[in-house]
Amino acid sequence: MNAKDLFEYHCVTCHGSDGKGTKRGQALKAPNLSDANWQASRKDEEILNSIINGKNKMPRWSDKLKEEEIQSLARYVRKLAPQKRP
Ligand code: HEC
Structure with a gap:
């Protein structure tokens, strides 16, 4: 399985396809993985x-x-960050 399929299979129940977090994820305090500030706050x-x-x-x-x-x-997870547009 590639990373996208793995994410869809194991992770979207809490994080959602876009990483923003489902109701369930937000109830558990999952961060918005697609948020630029969140991305910048974490090392690989x-x-x-x-x-x-x-x-x-x-x-x-x-x-x-x-x-x-x-x-x-x-x-x-890094690819869920907002894409920089020129
Ligand atoms: C049962 C719900 C649930 C599932 C399923 C889940 N997560 Fe999470 N995830 C969370 C919650 C809740 C947090 C917030 C943890 C915290 O900081 O307290 C989190 C945090 C994260 C973080 C941020 C960690 C950090 O250092 O701040 C990443 C990255 C992440 N999840 C990736 C994944 C990936 C990849 C998968 C699938 C393999 C996955 N999650 C599946 C609930 C879930």
Whole structure:
């Protein structure tokens, strides 16, 4: 599965396809992953670490997903940022 499919399969229930967060995700205090300020506030390692080990109500994924899948998801999260237009 590519990163987009993995995200659609495992993550959209809380984060939504666009990363803004569903009702369920927002109730659990999921951030808006597509927000530029949020993106700027996290290092790549922090994003990776949160997906691997979980964080508060965010489940851990190291039991369910392979390391390379988690890495591709961490890169995918970066693509949810607003696209800069020239
Ligand atoms: C059950 C709901 C739920 C699911 C499913 C879920 N998340 Fe989350 N996620 C959360 C919540 C809640 C937070 C906020 C954690 C916090 O900061 O308290 C979060 C935070 C995050 C963050 C930000 C972490 C940080 O360092 O601030 C990333 C990145 C993330 N999720 C990615 C994913 C990915 C990728 C998946 C799918 C593999 C996923 N999430 C699945 C609920 C979920």
